[in-house]
Amino acid sequence: MLILRAIGPGGGLPSQSPFVMKAMGFLHVLGLDWQVDTKADIRKQPNGKLPVLVDGDKVIPDSAAIALYLQEKAGRWLDAGLSEYEKAVSHTVIRMAEEHLYFLAVYNRWADEENFATLRPSLQKIAPFPMSNILPGIIRKGVLKLVDAQGIGRMSDELRLARLKADLDALDAVLAGKEWMFDGGPGAADLSVAPMIATLTKSPADTAMHREILARPGLVAYGERALAELFPAPDALPFPPR
Known part of the structure; x- marks a missing residue:
């Protein structure tokens, strides 16, 4: 049985962490048998972070390593049908989502007091x-110290919003009205991008970043479609039986 140590659900999302959502998405899409553990002490995890996947005596930290491990275990590679060019674009989109858009979404969720209040219950577990x-x-x-060190936290609100608009413009261009980032069904890029989009659209506070994403109906619909099809519902997570 695969066990995913994770930050739990909240705010309409299966996890308050986009990277935990990514790992959940791979487990869900690949049809693997798994359970979620939201009570693992984060201080005792490798790298001091979640998610962490446990498969017997194997412990795999980091969502990217988890994604590779799960695809190898399932014998199914989500991007196998992509051309070399599409794989390169997918890689670039994932890097933009996880190493830039992520920090914008994190700042929006963690710096705003109203938004952070929705995170607290999951973190307390x-x-x-x-x-x-x-x-x-x-x-x-x-x-917030990490976001500050990355640079996003030290920018003005105007510059952060401009950065967000540029990222969303790029994603709109790649999506181009399709159901998923690439033809042929959902792929690795969707499992990285959709959690970032959903984190912004499900933001409870009426921030400028929240308004910017809501002004893009194509991306909002994409995020909702991904939540419905690629990830477990928040009230249907596979917790161990009591």
Whole structure:
């Protein structure tokens, strides 16, 4: 049985972490048998991060490593039907989503007080009491420090919004009205991009970034389609039986 150590659901998403969502998406799309563990102490995980996949005595941290491991285990590579050019575009889109758009989405969710309030309940589950009451604030401070070091956190609101618009323009151009990023069904790029889009569209606070994504109906529909077809529903996660 595959076990995914994860940050739990919230705000209409199966996980509050886009990278946990990515791992969940690969498990779901590949049709593998798995369970989710949202009570694992994040401080004791490899790299001090989630998700972490456990397969017997194998422990695999990092969503990219998890994606490769799961495709090899299933004997099915989601991008096998793409041309070499499409694979290169997919790789580029994934890097943009995970190493730039991600930080914009994180800033929107973690810096805004109203948005962060929706994260707190899930974060309180990844450490035992009384640390559970302290950990969300510690994690938030660390996340915002990371976003600051990356550069997004030190930008003006106007520049952050301009960066977001450029990323969304690029994704709109690649999607070009299709159901998925590439013809032939959902691929690795969708499982990286869709969690970032969903994190922005499901933002409870009326921020400028939230309004920007909502002004793009094609991307909003793409995110909703991905949530319905590529990821487990928040109320249908495969928790271990009690």
